[in-house]
Amino acid sequence: MKKSVSNWGNYPVIESDERFFTLKEKLNSLLKEDKQLIARGNGRCYGDAGLADQIISTVKFDKVLAFDTTNGIFECQSGLTLDKILDVIVPKGWFLPVTPGTKFISVGGAVASDIHGKNHHVDGSFSNHVMEIELILASGETIICTPELHHDLFTATCGGMGLTGIITRVKFGLKKIETAYIKQKQVKARNLDHVLELFEEYKHYTYSVAWIDCLKKGSHFGRSILILGEHASKDDLTEKQKTAPLVLPIKKQVSIPFFFPSFVLNKWSVQLFNFLYYNKNFKNEINNVVPYEPFFYPLDAILNWNRGYGRKGFVQYQFVLPLSQKDGLTAILQKISSKGLGSFLAVLKVFGKQESLISFPDEGYTLALDFPVRKGLFDFLDELDQMVLQFGGRIYLSKDARMKPEIFWKSYPHAVEFADIVRKYDPGSRFSSVQSKRLLQTK
Amino acid sequence: MPVVLILGATSDIGVAIAKKFAAEKYGVILASRNPEQLSPLKSDLAIRFGIDCYSCQFDAMDFGSHQNFYQSLPVKPDIAICIFGYMKDNEFVSAHPDELVRTIGTNFTGAASILNIIARDFSKRKSGTIVGISSVAGLRGRQSNYIYGSAKAGFIAYLSGLRNRLFRDQVHVLTVLPGFVNTSMTEDLQLPPLLTAQPVEVAVALYKGVSKKKNTIYVKWFWKWIMLIIKMIPEPIFKKLRL
Ligand SMILES: Cc1cc2nc3c(=O)[nH]c(=O)nc-3n(C[C@H](O)[C@H](O)[C@H](O)COP(=O)(O)OP(=O)(O)OC[C@H]3O[C@@H](n4cnc5c(N)ncnc54)[C@H](O)[C@@H]3O)c2cc1C
Numbered sequence: 200m201k202k203s204v205s206n207w208g209n210y211p212v213i214e215s216d217e218r219f220f221t222l223k224e225k226l227n228s229l230l231k232e233d234k235q236l237i238a239r240g241n242g243r244c245y246g247d248a249g250l251a252d253q254i255i256s257t258v259k260f261d262k263v264l265a266f267d268t269t270n271g272i273f274e275c276q277s278g279l280t281l282d283k284i285l286d287v288i289v290p291k292g293w294f295l296p297v298t299p300g301t302k303f304i305s306v307g308g309a310v311a312s313d314i315h316g317k318n319h320h321v322d323g324s325f326s327n328h329v330m331e332i333e334l335i336l337a338s339g340e341t342i343i344c345t346p347e348l349h350h351d352l353f354t355a356t357c358g359g360m361g362l363t364g365i366i367t368r369v370k371f372g373l374k375k376i377e378t379a380y381i382k383q384k385q386v387k388a389r390n391l392d393h394v395l396e397l398f399e400e401y402k403h404y405t406y407s408v409a410w411i412d413c414l415k416k417g418s419h420f421g422r423s424i425l426i427l428g429e430h431a432s433k434d435d436l437t438e439k440q441k442t443a444p445l446v447l448p449i450k451k452q453v454s455i456p457f458f459f460p461s462f463v464l465n466k467w468s469v470q471l472f473n474f475l476y477y478n479k480n481f482k483n484e485i486n487n488v489v490p491y492e493p494f495f496y497p498l499d500a501i502l503n504w505n506r507g508y509g510r511k512g513f514v515q516y517q518f519v520l521p522l523s524q525k526d527g528l529t530a531i532l533q534k535i536s537s538k539g540l541g542s543f544l545a546v547l548k549v550f551g552k553q554e555s556l557i558s559f560p561d562e563g564y565t566l567a568l569d570f571p572v573r574k575g576l577f578d579f580l581d582e583l584d585q586m587v588l589q590f591g592g593r594i595y596l597s598k599d600a601r602m603k604p605e606i607f608w609k610s611y612p613h614a615v616e617f618a619d620i621v622r623k624y625d626p627g628s629r630f631s632s633v634q635s636k637r638l639l640q641t642k
Numbered sequence: 643m644p645v646v647l648i649l650g651a652t653s654d655i656g657v658a659i660a661k662k663f664a665a666e667k668y669g670v671i672l673a674s675r676n677p678e679q680l681s682p683l684k685s686d687l688a689i690r691f692g693i694d695c696y697s698c699q700f701d702a703m704d705f706g707s708h709q710n711f712y713q714s715l716p717v718k719p720d721i722a723i724c725i726f727g728y729m730k731d732n733e734f735v736s737a738h739p740d741e742l743v744r745t746i747g748t749n750f751t752g753a754a755s756i757l758n759i760i761a762r763d764f765s766k767r768k769s770g771t772i773v774g775i776s777s778v779a780g781l782r783g784r785q786s787n788y789i790y791g792s793a794k795a796g797f798i799a800y801l802s803g804l805r806n807r808l809f810r811d812q813v814h815v816l817t818v819l820p821g822f823v824n825t826s827m828t829e830d831l832q833l834p835p836l837l838t839a840q841p842v843e844v845a846v847a848l849y850k851g852v853s854k855k856k857n858t859i860y861v862k863w864f865w866k867w868i869m870l871i872i873k874m875i876p877e878p879i880f881k882k883l884r885l
Contacts, residue, residue: 200830200832218829219826219829220826221652221654221657221826222652222679224679225826259654262682262683262685262686263685263686263689263690264682264685264686265685265689266689276682283690286690287689287690
């Protein structure tokens with residue numbers, strides 16, 4: 200039975216037959232039907248990865264299999280979402296080694312996109328903490344791979360957007376925490392150069408990310424707020440918090456962050472708001488202790504904020520440029536803000552070193568902005584792609600819905616190697632998404 | 643820790659009910675035909691909710707094994723919930739005699755057989771709750787589903803008799819009549835979204851029904867009225883309808 204499906208950006212929307220399973224036996228029987236298909240987790244990628252005529256959804260395959268509370272090792276089925284994992288591990292003094300800006304993603308999606316967090320420069324990407332992956336290949340065979348065992352399959356599965364097989368089980372290491380709180384520092388930056396200096400100055404912080412006001416021109420171009428964080432120790436807490444350091448207060452209303460897109464009614468209201476926020480309400484530096492939820496997941500408090508962009512949907516444009524390309528960063532950001540097509544805010548982060556086959560992170564600057572779908576947008580993004588390519592950067596597949604194949608092949612240095620591994624394990628292109636058809640030109 | 647026994651724990655409704663009771667701090671015994679399939683759910687409940695969880699093999703159609711099954715449970719339950727069911731297309735079932743036997747055997751004979759054993763124990767102990775998940779399909783036989791429906795009708799009658807019989811022993815019997823539920827069993831059917839419940843809604847309604855000692859519950863309130871109307875249609879008219 201076909202129904203309309205789209206991912207977080209609500210673009211594109213396709214007609215698809217989505218199948219669910221709770222038992223491995225059912226999954227095996229679904230795979231016996233000789234159809235092209237792709238796995239889908241919680242649909243939090245933005246574009247067309249995870250979309251196909253036939254989708255195998257993992258959302259009901261979501262059981263916790265083991266939790267070693269002494270050594271911090273967690274094992275679960277691939278459809279389990281990070282919010283459920285946090286509910287189990289935080290009270291026991293553990294945290295996710297890497298988390299994206301939303302906790303509503305599945306573990307399978309975390310591996311397939313090899314997600315990064317605000318701590319990439321310190322802890323790397325999610326897959327750096329993965330000890331074991333079980334997946335089902337096109338042949339129907341179940342294989343366990345680890346960084347050592349079936350090394351090629353392991354690296355191609357991490358960041359491989361579901362093209363190597365269906366991930367069924369993941370075992371990964373956790374991070375020890377003393378409290379469920381974050382010691383947060385927010386620092387105001389005058390302009391782009393200043394925020395990059397601040398990133399350098401504060402690089403010893405575990406978590407860092409900056410929100411750039413894209414509306415400001417001239418000497419304040421790139422005006423931003425750098426947000427830094429460390430897991431708080433017990434001593435950082437108030438007496439009341441200390442009584443149950445690992446338990447968050449019952450979810451109170453989280454205030455809506457100022458960048459919340461559906462309230463971005465027009466350029467002028469935002470300009471005014473940004474002006475007030477940066478100048479009146481914001482000291483040069485704010486230090487406080489906050490629960491981990493608003494620190495990591497400011498937007499999760501408002502479900503379905505993506506609908507704020509309307510029916511046509513939006514794409515998120517996230518690229519990374521090598522550290523040496525600071526000018527490239529300025530040039531691209533300037534082009535975006537002069538066009539006025541993108542969001543009023545961009546998220547900037549500095550990645551650390553990473554060896555990877557097909558994963559997105561690479562040492563350098565990464566910037567992400569939302570672009571509501573409208574006439575002329577895709578031509579403009581094609582121009583941006585050329586700039587990204589020219590500066591030696593690349594685009595995040597998990598956010599992509601429209602990149603041209605030549606950009607992909609040229610910007611991912613190991614793309615050919617990746618395609619070879621995929622072909623070795625899936626000669627008939629059994630696993631194939633709208634995105635892989637577009638980029639890899641499979642059947 | 644009170645203990646709940648779930649017969650048919652691999653079904654979507656079974657999983658939702660197991661989670662609900664685990665969240666309410668019940669110990670859980672999971673039973674199904676293929677106990678290996680239960681091991682992910684067992685670890686999930688134990689780790690997530692910090693409760694004791696057991697799993698064991700149970701085959702509704704293997705009537706002879708039921709006594710032994712109940713005898714060898716690791717602990718005796720306070721609540722027993724009978725969820726398992728078997729439904730195939732009516733035309734298909736009517737064309738295959740063994741399917742007919744299986745449909746009636748699972749939905750009626752198997753259910754009555756195991757609950758009878760449990761009822762005798764609860765009656766002796768003068769406590770306990772028995773929950774049977776039957777179906778609105780058991781309220782009136784329709785051409786599209788009468789084999790399954792008749793077995794479920796038998797089950798409804800069995801439960802109401804049991805309730806009457808066990809009342810004086812302080813044993814509570816609850817009949818649950820879900821309408822359409824979104825499960826793997828109904829994945830291929832085109833169900834009207836407004837009339838269709840999610841497994842978790844069944845679990846919540848069932849838990850409430852147990853706590854409030856209800857006799858019969860419908861998961862979605864309007865099913866009671868829909869079925870009332872369907873039951874009231876006079877037979878001479880009903881037999882001509884395509885339902
Ligand atoms: C608000 C928001 C903030 C975000 N912030 C970040 C961030 O900070 N960092 C970051 O890296 N990402 C971020 N993302 C992107 C998100 O983390 C990734 O897209 C993630 O992969 C989504 O997981 P999912 O379970 O929703 O998977 P889906 O979106 O359903 O699928 C994503 C990809 O994974 C594949 N896949 C999913 N499950 C399996 C499986 N079991 N086996 C094989 N392949 C599978 C799919 O085929 C698809 O290619 C953000 C997304 C949102 C909506």
